[in-house]
Amino acid sequence: MSFDAVIIGSGINGLASAAHLGVQGWRVGVFESADIPGGAVKTAEVTSPGFKHDLGAMNLSLFAGSAFHAEHGAALAKHGFELAPTADTFATAFPDGRWLGVTNDLDVTASRIEAFDEMDAATWRHMAGDFMRELEDIGGLLGTPMARHRMAKYLWKLWRKRGTAGAIELARFMASSPRAFLDEHYRSPELKAMMAAWGMHLDFAPDVAGGAVFPYLESFANQSFGMVLGKGGAGGLVNALIKMIEAQNGAIHTGARVTSIVRTGRTANGIRLADGTTVTARKAVIANTGPAALVRLLDDESGDDRYDDRALAFRYAPGTMMIHLAMDALPDWTAGEDLKRFAYIHLAPSLGMMDLAYAQAKAGLLPAEPVVVVGQPTTVDPSRAPAGKHVLWLQVRMVPAAIGGDAAGKIKGTDWADVKEAYADRVLDILDSYAPGASSKIIARHVVSPLDLEADNPNLVGGDQISGSHHISQNFLFRGPPGHAEWSTPVGNLYHVGASTWPGAGTGAGSGYMLAQRLVRGRH
Numbered sequence: 001m002s003f004d005a006v007i008i009g010s011g012i013n014g015l016a017s018a019a020h021l022g023v024q025g026w027r028v029g030v031f032e033s034a035d036i037p038g039g040a041v042k043t044a045e046v047t048s049p050g051f052k053h054d055l056g057a058m059n060l061s062l063f064a065g066s067a068f069h070a071e072h073g074a075a076l077a078k079h080g081f082e083l084a085p086t087a088d089t090f091a092t093a094f095p096d097g098r099w100l101g102v103t104n105d106l107d108v109t110a111s112r113i114e115a116f117d118e119m120d121a122a123t124w125r126h127m128a129g130d131f132m133r134e135l136e137d138i139g140g141l142l143g144t145p146m147a148r149h150r151m152a153k154y155l156w157k158l159w160r161k162r163g164t165a166g167a168i169e170l171a172r173f174m175a176s177s178p179r180a181f182l183d184e185h186y187r188s189p190e191l192k193a194m195m196a197a198w199g200m201h202l203d204f205a206p207d208v209a210g211g212a213v214f215p216y217l218e219s220f221a222n223q224s225f226g227m228v229l230g231k232g233g234a235g236g237l238v239n240a241l242i243k244m245i246e247a248q249n250g251a252i253h254t255g256a257r258v259t260s261i262v263r264t265g266r267t268a269n270g271i272r273l274a275d276g277t278t279v280t281a282r283k284a285v286i287a288n289t290g291p292a293a294l295v296r297l298l299d300d301e302s303g304d305d306r307y308d309d310r311a312l313a314f315r316y317a318p319g320t321m322m323i324h325l326a327m328d329a330l331p332d333w334t335a336g337e338d339l340k341r342f343a344y345i346h347l348a349p350s351l352g353m354m355d356l357a358y359a360q361a362k363a364g365l366l367p368a369e370p371v372v373v374v375g376q377p378t379t380v381d382p383s384r385a386p387a388g389k390h391v392l393w394l395q396v397r398m399v400p401a402a403i404g405g406d407a408a409g410k411i412k413g414t415d416w417a418d419v420k421e422a423y424a425d426r427v428l429d430i431l432d433s434y435a436p437g438a439s440s441k442i443i444a445r446h447v448v449s450p451l452d453l454e455a456d457n458p459n460l461v462g463g464d465q466i467s468g469s470h471h472i473s474q475n476f477l478f479r480g481p482p483g484h485a486e487w488s489t490p491v492g493n494l495y496h497v498g499a500s501t502w503p504g505a506g507t508g509a510g511s512g513y514m515l516a517q518r519l520v521r522g523r524h
Contacts, residue, residue: 003029003251005519006271006281007288008258008297011039011459013497013512014288015241016068020516022248023072029250029279031271033257037242039288039457040465040499041507043233047326047444051391052233052384055322055448055456056465058375058393059343060237061221062508064228067143069509072244079247081240082231084381089222090344092194093434099335100194101342102219104226117188127185131220137161137170138213142503145514146477146485174213175472178204179351181212189350195219196354197346200371200397202505203317203469205358206351210472227343229380234507261285261297267492271297281493284519288498288512290314290459290467291481294489304490310481314500315474318361318398319450319463321370323424325392326385326443330376331435343380347372347434357398364404366411366423371397372430389443396427401450401462416449459498467499479504487515495519 005021007014010032018028036042040056047053063069064083069076091101100116102109106128114121137158144154158167173181178199182192196206198218204211230236242252262270262278268285272278287294291311295302302308333339348354348371357367375393378385385391403414408426413419424447431438450463459467468474477485479502486502487495497511 001029001277002280002282003027004282005029005284005286006031006279007286008271009039009288009459009498010034010037010238010252010254011288011498012041012063012237012241012507012509013499014039014286015238015245016509016512017286017288017497017516018250019072019241019244019248020068020513021519022245022250023075024516024520026283026520027249028245030245030252031256031258031273031279032252032254033458034456035255037252037254038235038238039459040467041234041238043230043235046324046446047391050386051326051389051444053324053391053446054234054375054377054393055324057234057507058229058377059227060230060234060507061225061228062506063237065221065225066508066510066513068513075244076237076240079240079243081237084229084231085226086229086343086380087226088341088343089227090194090218090346091339091342092190092197092346092348093333093335093339094190094193094349095433097334098190099333099339100190101339102194102222104223106223109223113188113191116190117186120186120188120191123185124191128220128223131224135217135221138174138217141174143510143514145487145518146480146502150486151477173216175210176212177207177209178211178215179206181216182206182351193348193350193354194346196351197348197371197373200348200354200358201373202466203471205355207355208471210470210475229343229377231381232383233377237507258297260299261287261491261494263298263491266303266490268494284493284495286495286497286512286515288459289496290461290498290500291496292461293458294496298491302490304481307481307484307490315469315471316461316464317466317469318358319401320453320465321396321399321420321423321427321450321463322448322453323392323394323396323427324446324448325394326445327390327392328441328443330379330390331374331392331431331438331441333435335434340376341379343376345374345376347374347430360407361398361400364400364402365407366399366403366405366419368406368408369430370399370427372427373397374431394427394431395465399423399450399463401454401464416451420447420449420452459500466505468505470504475504476502487511487518
C-alpha cells in the first residue's frame with residue numbers, strides 16, 4: 001500500500017489532518033489499532049440496546065467553534081454530522097439544596113449570581129461584556145503554532161494592541177491559578193466553585209498555577225455561545241470525518257496495529273503493521289500517539305537523545321473513571337426541576353473539596369469524595385435513548401491509576417478490576433445525596449476504570465483523558481520536547497499530533513488541522 005500521508009491513530013486530530021489533506025488532493029491512509037475509530041470520541045450502546053453513550057468526550061463546543069469546522073463544516077454536514085445546541089450549559093449543585101448555573105442569556109445568569117452576591121453579578125456582567133475582546137487575544141494564542149516566527153508575529157500584534165503593561169497583565173493571568181484569579185475578582189464561594197470545577201477537567205486543582213484560563217474560558221464561552229453536543233452522540237462527528245476522508249479516496253484501517261515507523265536514513269517513509277505489511281508514505285508520516293509511544297515506534301531511538309528523554313518523561317494527569325447509566329428518568333435534583341435542563345451538573349461544591357480530592361488522587365488514594373461531572377445529554381438530544389428514557393454520563397475526577405489505598409478507609413482492594421464496582425457505588429451515593437432516588441431509576445450501568453480507558457485507548461495513559469498534564473512546565477512552548485512544540489520530530493517527514501501536543505486536549509482538532517495546513521503550504 002502507498003499513500004501521500006500515513007496517519008497512525010484515528011483520534012480527532014489524526015482524522016482532521018486526514019480530512020484537510022484529502023481535500024487538498026493528498027491521498028491519506030489512517031491506521032488504527034482499535035476496532036472502533038475515534039480515539040476518545042466514541043459513542044456506543046454499552047448498557048442496553050437503544051441507549052447511546054459517549055465513551056469519552058461529550059461536549060463538542062470546541063470543535064463547533066474551531067477553525068477546522070469553520071472551513072469544513074458544510075462538508076461534514078453533508079456527510080451526516082449534526083449539532084445539538086443548548087442554552088442551559090452547566091451548573092453546580094450544592095449540598096444545602098441551592099444551585100448556580102450558566103444559561104446563554106446574560107440577564108438570567110446574572111440574576112442567579114445576584115442571589116448569592118450582588119457585586120459578583122456586576123463583575124460577571126462586566127467580564128461577559130469584555131469576553132469577545134479577551135477571546136481574540138487568548139484564542140489567538142491557542143490557535144498559534146509554537147514556532148518562533150508565528151509566536152513572534154502573535155506577540156508583536158499583542159503588544160501593538162495592548163501595550164507592554166497590557167501584554168504583561170495577560171501573561172500574569174495565563175500563569176495564575178484558578179483560586180488566585182477567582183479570589184481577585186469574586187466574593188461568593190459558590191460562584192468560585194461553579195467556575196473552578198472546569199479546571200478539574202484539565203488537571204488544574206484550584207491552587208495549580210496556569211489553570212485560571214480554563215475556568216474563565218469555559219464560563220464565558222458558555223455564557224456567550226451556549227454549549228454544543230453532537231446529534232446522536234459525539235461519535236457522529238467521527239463517522240462524518242471518515243466519510244469525508246473516504247470521499248477523497250482516503251482509507252481508514254481499523255484493527256491495524258502499527259509496530260514501527262520505517263526510515264531511510266533519518267527520514268520516515270512509511271510504517272510497518274503487526275501482520276508484517278509495510279505501508280509507504282510519499283510525503284509524511286503523522287503520529288496521533290502519546291510521546292513515549294512515538295519513540296517506541298522508532299525502536300527507542302529518534303536520533304536526538306534530548307527529544308527521546310523528554311518524550312519518555314512526559315507526565316500524565318491522574319486518572320478518570322467513567323460510569324454510563326441507562327435511566328428510566330432524569331434525576332430529581334433536590335435543588336429543583338430547573339437542573340434537569342442542563343447539559344452538565346458539577347458535584348464539586350467548594351474549592352477546598354476539589355483541592356482535597358485532587359491531593360488524595362495524586363497520593364494514590366481513592367478520594368473519599370471525588371468530583372463528579374454529571375452529563376445529561378438526553379435533555380439536549382432525546383435521540384440518544386428510547387422514548388421517555390435517558391442516559392447519564394458520569395465522569396469521576398480525579399482517581400489514581402495505581403491504587404495505594406482508600407482515603408475513606410472503606411474499600412480494601414487495590415486492583416481496579418476488583419474495586420471499580422464498589423467505587424462506582426460510592427459515586428452513586430454522592431449522586432443520590434444531591435438527587436434522592438436517582439439510583440432507583442437506573443436500568444443498567446457500565447463502569448469504566450482508568451485502566452479500562454487505557455486498554456481501549458493507549459493514549460490515555462493511566463486513564464488520563466487529557467493525554468498529559470497541562471501544567472505550565474508541560475504547556476505552550478513546553479508541550480513537546482525542546483524545539484519540537486510545532487509538531488516536528490528529529491526524523492524527517494515524521495510529525496506528532498494529538499492531545500499530548502500543542503494546543504492540548506479537547507475536541508478543537510487544533511494540532512491536526514494546523515499541521516495539515518503547514519504541510520499543504522510545503523513547510524515540512
